[in-house]
Amino acid sequence: QVQLVESGGGLVQAGGSLRLSCAASGRTFSSYAMAWFRQAPGKEREFVGAISQSAVNTHYADSVKGRFTISRDNAKNTVYLQINGLKPEDTALYYCAARYSDYNRVPAQYDYWGQGTQVTVSS
Numbered sequence: 001q002v003q004l005v006e007s008g009g010g011l012v013q014a015g016g017s018l019r020l021s022c023a024a025s026g027r028t029f030s031s032y033a034m035a036w037f038r039q040a041p042g043k044e045r046e047f048v049g050a051i052s053q054s055a056v057n058t059h060y061a062d063s064v065k066g067r068f069t070i071s072r073d074n075a076k077n078t079v080y081l082q083i084n085g086l087k088p089e090d091t092a093l094y095y096c097a098a099r100y101s102d103y104n105r106v107p108a109q110y111d112y113w114g115q116g117t118q119v120t121v122s123s
Helices: none
Strands: 004-007 010-013 018-024 033-039 046-051 058-060 068-073 078-083 092-099 117-122
Touching: 004 092, 018 033, 018 092, 018 117, 033 068, 033 078, 046 068, 046 078, 058 068, 078 092
Parallel strands: 010 117
Antiparallel strands: 004 018, 018 078, 033 046, 033 092, 046 058, 068 078, 092 117
């Protein structure tokens, strides 16, 4: 059982940076793979990236490779998404999600979700 709360979104100019945080409840946080998804108006929820339980492995969508970095601090029960070189097409509501298993790219396979934090990128 995990409860997730995202923060750190905002309005930034193209080329700028943001650091999103996802704080998780529970004492078994390290047992969950964590992922970030995003959803823009009128579009389906899109996989952004994920990190394994041990933080050894990460995986990213092609659209964000080289610009976004996922990390986690199991001692703080927190996962982060550092986003650099933001583009207008990155504008979306960003969600973190937890899965009690290895990560994947499918939203329906994740067990817990946060409420989302809005990222808006101006041109």
